[in-house]
Amino acid sequence: MSNKTRTLNELRQLKTYGYTPSAESSQSTEALIARHKTKLSSEPRSKKSKYNRRRAIDCTLIGRSKNNPGYCKYMITIAELDGTIHKQPAYGKDMQGALSRLINRERSLVLESNIGAGTMFLMWMVFMGVPAIYMNHYNSPVYILYGFLCIGLVIGVVSWWNTYVNRGR
Numbered sequence: 001m002s003n004k005t006r007t008l009n010e011l012r013q014l015k016t017y018g019y020t021p022s023a024e025s026s027q028s029t030e031a032l033i034a035r036h037k038t039k040l041s042s043e044p045r046s047k048k049s050k051y052n053r054r055r056a057i058d059c060t061l062i063g064r065s066k067n068n069p070g071y072c073k074y075m076i077t078i079a080e081l082d083g084t085i086h087k088q089p090a091y092g093k094d095m096q097g098a099l100s101r102l103i104n105r106e107r108s109l110v111l112e113s114n115i116g117a118g119t120m121f122l123m124w125m126v127f128m129g130v131p132a133i134y135m136n137h138y139n140s141p142v143y144i145l146y147g148f149l150c151i152g153l154v155i156g157v158v159s160w161w162n163t164y165v166n167r168g169r
Contacts, residue, residue, distance in 0.1 A: 033057065033077065033085055055079045059095055068167060074098040091167065105165045127151050 058077035065071040074090050076099065090105075092098030127150040131143035 033079075052081070054081060056099060057085070059099070061095075062089070065091055071167065072098070076102060101165060101167070108161070108165055123154065124151065127154070 055078070056076050057079045060075050062073040062075050065073055068091075070093055071091050072093070074092065074095060075087055076090050077085060077087050079085050088102060090098035090102040092101050128147040131145075131147035131150075135141060135143040
């Protein structure tokens with residue numbers, strides 16, 4: 001490729017970082033989605049596909065977050081295994097951070113759907129019941145403090161995780 005056909009931005013990237021954009025970067029999002037769909041449909045179903053995971057096939061910067069300075073909003077196009085494609089927003093300081101937040105949010109939703117009120121009640125019973133048994137055995141009320149500290153630690157970790165996943169919204 002000669003220097004005359006490159007854009008000014010590509011020349012800056014090449015000079016600064018030694019980066020040469022691929023041919024895919026010049027294609028539109030629709031062309032990338034169409035090419036991904038043809039790859040999925042052209043493969044025989046009996047043949048084991050190398051695409052055994054969901055793929056992020058496009059990620060575009062939408063703009064800066066209004067509530068949290070330093071964070072940006074990205075729109076991520078995700079290709080599912082069955083061939084469906086959907087877009088999902090993600091927030092982060094950079095694209096890698098936004099993708100990791102999106103993955104963490106999806107993992108959190110799976111975890112939230114699997115953990116019910118019964119699990120939380122069972123955790124409360126263990127964290128408060130075991131120290132109460134030790135308090136009766138050793139005749140020392142300091143073990144109740146351990147139970148409250150465990151409950152406080154669980155609440156702190158859950159609130160920290162929620163703040164981390166939802167930062168930038």
